[in-house]
Amino acid sequence: EAGVTQSPTHLIKTRGQQATLRCSPISGHTSVYWYQQALGLGLQFLLWYDEGEERNRGNFPPRFSGRQFPNYSSELNVNALELEDSALYLCASSYVRDGLWRNTEAFFGQGTRLTVV
Amino acid sequence: AQTVTQSQPEMSVQEAETVTLSCTYDTSESDYYLFWYKQPPSRQMILVIRQEAYKQQNATENRFSVNFQKAAKSFSLKISDSQLGDAAMYFCAYRSVNTGKLIFGQGTTLQVKP
Numbered sequence: 001e002a003g004v005t006q007s008p009t010h011l012i013k014t015r016g017q018q019a020t021l022r023c024s025p026i027s028g029h030t031s032v033y034w035y036q037q038a039l040g041l042g043l044q045f046l047l048w049y050d051e052g053e054e055r056n057r058g059n060f061p062p063r064f065s066g067r068q069f070p071n072y073s074s075e076l077n078v079n080a081l082e083l084e085d086s087a088l089y090l091c092a093s094s095y096v097r098d099g100l101w102r103n104t105e106a107f108f109g110q111g112t113r114l115t116v117v
Numbered sequence: 118a119q120t121v122t123q124s125q126p127e128m129s130v131q132e133a134e135t136v137t138l139s140c141t142y143d144t145s146e147s148d149y150y151l152f153w154y155k156q157p158p159s160r161q162m163i164l165v166i167r168q169e170a171y172k173q174q175n176a177t178e179n180r181f182s183v184n185f186q187k188a189a190k191s192f193s194l195k196i197s198d199s200q201l202g203d204a205a206m207y208f209c210a211y212r213s214v215n216t217g218k219l220i221f222g223q224g225t226t227l228q229v230k231p
Contacts, residue, residue: 031217033219041223042208042222042224043208043221043224045221048218055217092219094217094219104217107164108154
């Protein structure tokens with residue numbers, strides 16, 4: 001079974017441009033989490049989608065946005081890129097069982113390394 | 118709101134020795150999961166161990182075990198017989214059973230010395 005896949009692996013953009021990052025969850029998983037990890041630092045929660053809806057949003061400006069498609073894959077868009085947006089962006093997928101998040105760990109992709117120059 | 122705190126940015130241990138990584142959390146919920154994830158230099162996040170809040174027994178996975186103190190809201194990870202491959206960044210995480218919200222601590226970088 002394929003794991004969580006993220007594309008591209010690396011992305012280099014110029015300040016002011018837009019970046020689009022993609023995530024395909026494990027088959028059967030309906031929930032996708034996005035995290036930003038600046039170099040050597042912890043995971044900052046960005047966005048969480050479940051069943052096509054945005055469930056929660058971290059403390060990030062509106063230029064960070066995303067969506068989840070009917071097949072549960074997800075896209076993270078970052079507009080008007082700034083130098084400090086350079087980071088590793090991690091996607092994780094999970095699912096709910098019988099209405100509860102029990103015995104349902106989150107599985108991570110390899111991440112997209114975004115560099116803004 | 119739930120929070121997760123890891124107060125040790127860096128730790129080091131001698132190969133074959135034992136090390137304990139600390140984690141505290143804050144929540145008003147009674148039903149939740151706690152996890153320890155490992156992120157090696159390859160950057161792939163790997164689940165190390167998980168603990169269900171309603172279980173009093175501490176979880177164990179081979180050389181990895183936890184000390185779960187629910188009343189104190191403490192969840193430490195003990196690594197026994199440390200190996201060079203254990204060198205990584207370790208993250209403590211909290212998962213709400215009812216809402217699915219998943220939050221992480223700041224991480225602890227573990228160095229294993231040969």
